[in-house]
Amino acid sequence: MAAHLVLRLLMLGEILWEAAQGRCPAQQRWRTTRGHHRSGDIIIGGIVTVKFQFDSNLHNFSMHPWLSVPGVYMLLDHYNLLAFVSAVEEINNNSKILPNLTLGYQIYDSANNLVILLTSAMNVYSGTGIWIPNYSCRTSGKLAAVIEGLPAEKSRQMYNLFSIYHYPQISFTSQNLIMNDADKFPYFYRTVPSALHLCAGIVRLLKHFGWTWVGIIAPNDDSSSRAVQILKESIERNGGCIAFVEIFSTNNIIPPEKLRKRFQSIRASSVNAIIFYSDKDALLHEHANIMKTPGKVIITTAEWDIYSVDNDLGFKNNTLAFTIEKKNIPSFFKFIRETDLTRLPSTEYTKDWFRGLCGSYCPKTVRRSCSKNTLPYYPHCTAKHFASSYAVYNAVYALAHALHEMVMPGFRKDTTRRAEGHRLLDGLPWKLHPYLKNMHFKNVLGEEKVFDQNGNLIIGYDILNLVYLPNRTATSEIVGNYNPNAPSGQEFTINEKAIVWDSTFTQIPPQSKCSESCSPGYRKLPRRREPVCCYDCIPCPDGEVANQTDMDACTQCPDDKWSNQRRDACIPKVITFLSYEEPLGIALSLISICFFLITAVILGIFINYKDTPIVRANNRELSYILLVSLMLCFLCSLIFIGRPEDMTCILRQTVFGITFSISLSSILAKTITVVMAFHATKPGSKLWEWMGSRVSNSVVLSCSLLQALICSVWLSTAPPFLYLNMHSEAGTILIECNEGSAMAFYWVLGYLGFLAGVSFMVAFLARNLPGGFNEAKHITFSMLVFCSVWVSFIPAHLSTRGKYTVAVEIFAILASSAGLLGCIFIPKCYVIIARPDRNHRAFLTKNWDD
Template sequence: MSDTAKFPFFYRTVPSELHLCAGIVKLLKHFGWTWVGIIAFDDENSMRAVQILREGIEQSGSCIEFIETLRHSRSLRLQNTDIFDNFSAYSSKVIILYCNKDYREIIRHTPIWEAPGKVWIITEEWGFFHPSYNVDRKNTLVFAVAKKTIPSFHKFVHEVNPAMFPNDSFTEMWWNDLCKNQCPKSIQRPCSNDETLFFQLHCDSINSGDNYNVYNAVYGLAHALHDMITSGSWNTIKRSGESERFLDVLPWKLHHYLKSLQFKNVLGEEIFFDENGDLTIGYDIINVVILPDGTRIKEIVGSYNPYAHPGQEFTIYEESIMWENTFNETPPEFRCSPSCPPGSRKLTREGKPVCCYDCILCPEGEVSSQTDIDTCRKCPEDQWPNQKRDACIPKVISFLTYQEPLGITLTFICIFLILINTVILRIFIRYKDTPIVKANNRDLSYILLISLMLCFLCSMVFIGHPDKVTCVLRQTAFGISFSIALSSILAKTTTVVLAFHATKPGRKLRKWMGSRISISVVLFCSLIQTVLCLAWLFTVPPFPYLNMKSEIGKILTECNEGSIVAFYLVLGYLGFLAGISFIVAFLARNLPDRFNEAKYITFSMLVFCSVWISFIPTYLSTKGKYMVAVEIFAILASSAGLLGCIFFPKCYIILLRPEKNSRKFL
């Protein structure tokens, strides 16, 4: 009827069912009731309203477990009783009862009304909460037309003479209902208890919403007539053949004034029709309680007025609502499934409504900070979920520091090896003129000791927060210093072989003997590694990098190698030098020389190659600071192996067996 195209002259003086359905949806949403059932009679008005209500509930994210339609016969008995048998099987606790007051006696004595633990939302104040209906019902919320006390209405009811109205049964019934068998003296015919028994209401029905609506309708029409008459429109332009009687102009003149109607009633309220011809009134939400002694309590606990200011359309006063004791005096949450707490999300059960779901923990790396979330959200790259997965927290920045036990241990080992290296260098400088130092190429020994010291020192660059400078120095300093050390060992081994063969009669190798050739080998081999490192730095140099994906909940601050090919070329060249040195030393290990160090070099190269061969898979299988620690350990272990295997036997003879450090022994 609100369709102005089909019914342009219809004006509604009661709240629209569209607003009633919207108010029910607001109430359900406020209390978080997402699992409801609907019971309605099969009359056309109820079916149309149920369809509107269904659409509103589903759009709000709630679900309807069942919609039961009741039919009745003329004997006021329900024809279908399946609902009574199935009602206990339904799990929904919130029941919306949509039917008008004409069916109140039918539903009042049915078993469903006495079902415990249910909250009933009723769409009209029936007045069926009769004092004789002695049930403690505290879970009923009624949407009733807003009631207003009309001044002097009581006086009018008790003083007016009903004889002036048409004498029909409906008028008489209305008077009896209004006064509850206490008829005004002016009513000529005595009230019949039999006639009024079914329709009796409490005396406060004088203040019911129906009377207030009728009052507004009558005064609205009166104001429209008054405006039309005072404007003079009734006797202006008339249609052809139209008489000048006043009533003849009403059907087509009055519509204009009703459409633009706006006045204040006796209560000071602004009354007007909206664009659909509906009177701008709303609903009260009433909590009805029948106490064990039969006392009825009705209290307005909220309201819904779609014409109110935005944000003020729906109000509810929870503290005023009386609930059953089983609800602990608080409104329960009636749902098909319990709320999913923060840190989890909903997973709809297959074949079930969206309100029936299971709660599953958010996946790794995702969080949910609210209840009943459908999907979890990923944390930013620099954050990670907390233990409950309900908030993102900053990731822990991880790198090898000097303060942690691992960093302290590696630093201590590095300093200790540097001190040993320094002591050995000092011993060789002090005993530089002894046969054992001279026999093993004194200059190459110095270069090797200094290069090993640089190897120990370069491991310190790997500890601490990576920055642009340290990332560049790490691999290049390590590669160049190790290439010098291995080149020195290769020169030493080559010198031993050349020295043995040069002493044989008739050989011309003496001219290749001397420190000049040894230094040239060291410079040439080291220069190749230096060129590789410079090419690496000028093309794709290493750089600081925040690795947020390798470890859960951590940001790994590390050096990106820039070019992994260049990195493995540097390592491969060191392996090449070590391999050549090992082969040459292995072939010269049995040469008849008392101070022949080829066998020591062979063993040192065996240690060196073993360390770096095991380093590669270990390095690739670790992450973060432990990857750095593996490389530091490989540097220290291989350098210590070279230092110990080559120089410890010589120091032993120099310090503890000086009698062997002589030309006679040589």
């Protein structure tokens, strides 16, 4: 270790000495074998990740970072490196792009190690195999830009270095949200979309499957923290809830005990949908147990290119991965099958990978054919998209087209002089940015590509379903996509039938909710002090429905409809009124007709026995008028039965009021006649002049006309009208008559009460007058019955609704009319029919004398 440190210090001293003398270090002496170089008129810097380093010295603060000794490496794939080389060769062989100029490159491997990354970045800038800070030793070719495939945070760290020199940085992997701002990062471009669209796609997937109870696992870098915040806000805005957010460090190894506790809590959680916002390496290594957890859906943002790998780890079919849209490039597939070691970096890692393309034997002159002997870990025959090769091609071609647009206007059409081309390259990299920002080109597949205002290539996402087969191999299928630039309504698509779910799921598709869904007819009732996704289900009240699942509030039915028994649909309300078909209407109709017939029989008896003393003594004409008016009262109750119409509504109260006023006026006239007849027998009385039909008829006519006047005023100002009452009774529409003016209605009733009261008082005062046929007692009792009925009618009328209000009024009409009929005329009919011996003048005179 000490010898190694001394050697590194001597090397550094020599480099700094040569730089101080104004000379570049001897490049052949210091060039390392990690980089892959090709000379050209224009140089493209490249930083890719081919190896993954587990460096134990990275966190050893007792040693300066750039002096650290490399640790253990794990070989990944070379497809991104091959795509870079292949794209440059295609452009150099294409006479339509940058004619008379050649592209070269300097490509370094970052090994996913920050120390090696910074060293590689300085090597690209210095142009040598060993870096000198702020010193360029490039002798041929001009560095135009840097194309990199680094994770989000490392891409941002590298930008801090290259932005000093205004070099364009084009990333084919980083979706860093922090760098989605052209004002703060004016030199950053990428051939992948911003993670802002990735977050929107994840939310659309959650919303499609109804996964509202979600957990998030993410690293502690700035970009991921911003993405987690966006996810939380978007999920909650769409009615979802975040059950937990687990943050892990990417710079420190997570202790096994902490990982074990984390997995136990996740397994015990009610959350079945977990968003793993990180790269593939963190998921497959530190958090691999998540993919083994039964009953959990993993939504990951890692870039996958599953071909045929062993599934010895027991992963479940529970992963949906958002990957940047990828496509196969035929020329690149041909390049992979035909390339040889002379076109690749001469390293042991490259040789190991190259041997995997065709097995243990690699002919250099014969095409490698796909066979069963091909190692499954490097399957150039079965790979679907060859890592990020599509994005690498787009990055290299975007840069080439921007250079072409910058250089070609300065060429004369007939010139082939390279010197002029080199002169036009003066000013790199500053002159290149306007052309990159406005770049619009066709890639090798003929697709139109353009950068947006933030330097992001407009592209969508594929949704992969990772499937682990029983034969211990894995594959992936595209089951959906999300493209924010697609036409409205076509941004998100998913094929549920193409998804292979694990057998441990009890429901397909799986569900992830804090509470069970509220079925139609129920609404959600949030639980106190719990997230909005945790709720109870309560039934909708009468008149409201919930026709979908998980409704926050029930919907009020229209006025003419009502909720059904299940509360999931509005049905027409039942139309109700007091009809002739229902038992109540039939009973009231029969009673009314019976009383009408009884009254008619009594009238016939009175007409038949009109000359008998009992009929004559009680004012025969008034008895006829009273009986006819009572017959009309019984009949008018029939107007209240049946479906109301505008005309029946007008006739109901007016006919009732006028006929009853005639009846009460007749009774009042009878009472007055009895009193006058008694006082007329006294010596010297002049009342004999008023005895006769003229006075009684005048009383009946004047009292009835006054009621008719009140009804006329009522009809002329606010007449009754047909009214559909939709609110008084649940689930029904009451067809009823609205009085129009309640005051006028109570004026009619009040006038009837006034007539009844006057008649009652007069009859009560005359109840003890002598006479065998004195009606005062009968009238008093009849008025007592009448007043009792109508006094009890008012509270009953106010306390009932609908057809029962009408039934109460009909009952009051029939009861009061029957009371008048029974109390006044039944005793007389009894005497006429059963006791004819009392129907003589002698009997009348005898009682009078007594």
